[in-house]
Amino acid sequence: MRIFGLNRRIIRVLLGSQYAHMLEYRAEIALWALSGVLPFIMLSVWSGSDARSGLGLDGVALDRYFLSAFLVRQFSVVWVVYAFEEDALLGRLSPYLLQPLHPLWRYVAAHLGEQLTRLPFAALIAAVFFAVRPQAIWLPSLGGFLLAWLATWMAFAIAFLFQSLIAAFCFWSEKASALERLQFIPFLFLSGLLAPLTAFPPVVRALAQWTPFPYLIDFPARVLAGQPVDLLAGFGAQLAWIALLLPLVLLLWRAGVRRYSAMGA
Amino acid sequence: MGRYWQTLSRFWGTAVAVQLEYQANVLIELLAVAMSLSGSLFLLSLFYGPDQTLGGWNWAQALMVQGLYTVFDGMATTWLRPNLGAIVTHVREGTLDFVLLKPIDSQFWLSLRTLSPAGLPEIGLGLGLLAWGSHQAGVVFSLSSLFTVLVMLLAGGLILYSLWFLIAATSIWFVKTWNATEVLRALLASGRYPLNAYPPALRLLFTLVLPVAFLTTVPAQVLLGEAAAPMLFAGLALAALFFAAARAFWLFALRFYTSASS
Numbered sequence: 001m002r003i004f005g006l007n008r009r010i011i012r013v014l015l016g017s018q019y020a021h022m023l024e025y026r027a028e029i030a031l032w033a034l035s036g037v038l039p040f041i042m043l044s045v046w047s048g049s050d051a052r053s054g055l056g057l058d059g060v061a062l063d064r065y066f067l068s069a070f071l072v073r074q075f076s077v078v079w080v081v082y083a084f085e086e087d088a089l090l091g092r093l094s095p096y097l098l099q100p101l102h103p104l105w106r107y108v109a110a111h112l113g114e115q116l117t118r119l120p121f122a123a124l125i126a127a128v129f130f131a132v133r134p135q136a137i138w139l140p141s142l143g144g145f146l147l148a149w150l151a152t153w154m155a156f157a158i159a160f161l162f163q164s165l166i167a168a169f170c171f172w173s174e175k176a177s178a179l180e181r182l183q184f185i186p187f188l189f190l191s192g193l194l195a196p197l198t199a200f201p202p203v204v205r206a207l208a209q210w211t212p213f214p215y216l217i218d219f220p221a222r223v224l225a226g227q228p229v230d231l232l233a234g235f236g237a238q239l240a241w242i243a244l245l246l247p248l249v250l251l252l253w254r255a256g257v258r259r260y261s262a263m264g265a
Numbered sequence: 266m267g268r269y270w271q272t273l274s275r276f277w278g279t280a281v282a283v284q285l286e287y288q289a290n291v292l293i294e295l296l297a298v299a300m301s302l303s304g305s306l307f308l309l310s311l312f313y314g315p316d317q318t319l320g321g322w323n324w325a326q327a328l329m330v331q332g333l334y335t336v337f338d339g340m341a342t343t344w345l346r347p348n349l350g351a352i353v354t355h356v357r358e359g360t361l362d363f364v365l366l367k368p369i370d371s372q373f374w375l376s377l378r379t380l381s382p383a384g385l386p387e388i389g390l391g392l393g394l395l396a397w398g399s400h401q402a403g404v405v406f407s408l409s410s411l412f413t414v415l416v417m418l419l420a421g422g423l424i425l426y427s428l429w430f431l432i433a434a435t436s437i438w439f440v441k442t443w444n445a446t447e448v449l450r451a452l453l454a455s456g457r458y459p460l461n462a463y464p465p466a467l468r469l470l471f472t473l474v475l476p477v478a479f480l481t482t483v484p485a486q487v488l489l490g491e492a493a494a495p496m497l498f499a500g501l502a503l504a505a506l507f508f509a510a511a512r513a514f515w516l517f518a519l520r521f522y523t524s525a526s527s
Contacts, residue, residue, distance in 0.1 A: 027439065035447040041455045045462050050317045178293045185297060189304035199311050 006105055014105065018113035029114060032077075033121035039070040040129070042194050055199050061227065063136035065196055067129055068148075068221035073193060074122040075115050076156040076216060080107045081180040084167040097257060104164055104253070111160065140226055147231065148224035154238040155216045161245035162212065168249065171256030186211065192218025212241045272369060273377060280347075280379040294383040298339075302390055305331060305457065312462075320461030326489065327459060328398030333421075333481040334457045335391030340422055341429070341450070342384030348376055349433040349446070356436050361522065372515050376430065404488050413497060417484035420504035424476055425453075427507035430515070437518040456481040476503055 022029065043066035046052055047059060057065060084107065087093045096103040130137050140148065163180065170176045188194065190213040197205050197218045208214050219234040284290070309327060312319045319327055352375055355361040364371050399406070432445045439445075452475055460468055460482040472478040479500045486492035 031445050031448055035451045037448075037451050038454060041452075044464055044467055045312070045319075045458050048462055048464060049312045049319055051312045175287075175290065178290060181297055182293060182300070185300045185304055189308060194308055195311055204307075 006101065010101065011109075014109040015112060018106075018109040019116055020113075022110070022113040022117040026117060029117050030121045033074060033118050033125060036070055036073050036077075037125075039066040039073070039193055042066065046195070051199070055196060057196060057198070060136050061225070062196075063133050064138055064225040065221060065227065067126060067136065068224040069193055069217050071122060071126065072148075072152050072155060072217050072220045072224065074118055075152050076159055076220075077114075078111065078156065078159040078163045080104075080111075080160060080163040081167045081170075081176050083107060083110070084164075085170055085177055088170045093260075097260070102253075104249075107164075108160065111156070138226065140224060144223065144226055148220055151220035151223050151234065151238065154235070154242065155220050158212050158238060158241045158245065159216055161242065161249050164249045165245060165252060168252040168256045171260050187213050187216065190214065191216050192221060209237075215241065269369070269373065276378055277380045281382055284382050290383065295386055298387045298390060302335060302387075302394075305335075309457075312458075320459050320463070322459040322461065323402070325398050325401035325403075326485065329395055329402060329485040329488065330459050330481045331457060332391045332394030332396075332398055333418075333484055335394060336388050336418065337391075337421060337425055337453075337456070337480050339384040339387030339389075339391055340425065342387060343381050344377075344384070345426060345429045346446075347379050347381045349429050351375070351378070352433045353436045356522075365519070365522075371519070372430075372512065376426070399488055402489060404490075410488060410490075413487050414484055417479075417487055417497065417500055420500045421480040421484065423504040424479055424500075424507050427504075427511035428475070430511045431507075434511070434515050434518045437522050453477060453480075459485070476507075479503055 043062065046055075046066075047062055052062065055062070084093075087096070093103065096106065162183070166176050166179045166183065169179060190208045190211055192214055197208060197214055200208065215234065215238045219229065219238070222229040223231070223234070309319075309331060313324050313327075322330070352361075355364060355375070364374055367374060404410070428449060429446060432449055435445065455463070455467075455471060456477040460471060460478045463471065468478075483492055483496055483500055487497060
């Protein structure tokens with residue numbers, strides 16, 4: 001059975017080749033993993049700040065929250081826009097479009113391959129963190145871990161669809177990365193990467209919950225850190241965003257491909 | 266020397282002319298800067314309850330730090346990212362050969378070839394924020410204090426450039442290292458907040474190893490009259506040291522450069 005050109009054999013080959021490809025760039029991926037240190041910098045500012053008491057997070061909970069935020073970010077990073085923009089500009093997209101496989105699957109496989117390559121580096125950084133702050137060590141229950149894993153995957157799916165939507169604008173304008181930059185700024189401040197959402201004034205928090213951003217970091221990180229969280233509302237919102245974005249992406253891609261003529265044609 | 270000046274003005278003239286052809290980009294850039302700055306101020310405000318401080322710095326003083334950070338971030342957008350980010354491409358595509366053949370210093374060419382005006386509004390806003398914060402913090406401006414801050418900004422710029430260039434130069438060996446500069450950028454983000462907001466170990470790291478402190482906290486202290494001349498000289502000495510290191514490292518790296526085809 002094929003779904004958008006995908007069957008089991010193709011999945012295996014695609015994932016295998018992309019994983020092998022990513023392994024070649026291990027040093028690069030290690031650096032990318034390291035460039036995600038922002039939550040730790042924010043943690044060090046937060047833990048020294050008087051405003052911490054307003055968060056309802058004691059020291060250890062704050063440690064766990066930011067470590068979880070780091071891990072969730074590591075496994076939900078998406079860079080479709082950049083890869084796609086390059087492929088479109090250099091004309092590599094044309095052969096992809098001729099194949100009976102939706103080009104987006106190739107990027108999905110590349111991301112999954114990268115996540116797998118990233119795993120040891122992320123684990124290493126987490127181990128260093130625990131060595132520095134041994135009191136923060138915790139082991140989520142199996143159920144909690146699986147739920148957090150699922151939430152992170154859903155976060156990845158939302159981010160991926162959102163970026164694919166922006167990437168599809170490449171068919172009309174060559175500068176989709178500028179749009180990507182614009183969406184990255186609210187992501188940075190509203191996702192919970194820099195501050196737990198509980199630190200926000202109630203109005204801002206209420207507004208943020210209507211955007212997809214808190215479900216990309218804050219919600220999965222909270223589940224992973226074992227904090228009280230409304231699972232039903234969180235997963236519901238994640239599903240709703242996927243259900244909204246998926247048809248939009250497919251529609252825009254179809255329209256874009258119809259419009260597409262290779263660069264220089 | 267005259268030749269270098271003339272080359273520079275040609276480089277920047279064409280770079281600005283090219284950028285001005287993309288007017289939509291300018292608008293997007295302005296929007297991004299405005300959003301980013303308001304986000305940073307919002308985040309900073311989270312640390313401040315009623316009359317509280319962040320590492321002993323009040324709101325107005327923290328604004329000065331934030332303003333300085335914005336200036337350096339704008340500097341990176343205008344100058345460092347477009348130039349030093351291209352080194353990787355030169356190495357990968359073999360065009361570094363052409364740069365090395367030119368009758369002009371290769372580090373000069375690579376560091377100053379282009380200019381992206383997109384970061385200029387950010388520099389302007391950062392300076393504005395610095396001025397407003399200083400005013401609120403009760404800083405009395407004098408010619409000498411303005412001069413000192415200018416010197417500190419130059420020293421900070423030189424440190425930032427040297428760090429960035431040191432990492433970009435490693436692409437001679439590793440080819441793909443613009444990600445290393447991403448790590449640098451992530452670490453530099455720590456300069457948004459006064460140094461005293463960090464635990465002692467990190468304070469040491471940000472002063473000696475990765476001297477973020479000299480970019481934002483120290484200039485703010487100088488303006489506030491809290492840091493004396495020794496700190497100023499330390500900043501200048503550090504800038505000279507880092508620049509010399511970057512220069513030496515580049516000459517060293519070039520010895521390992523084999524052109525694309527060999």
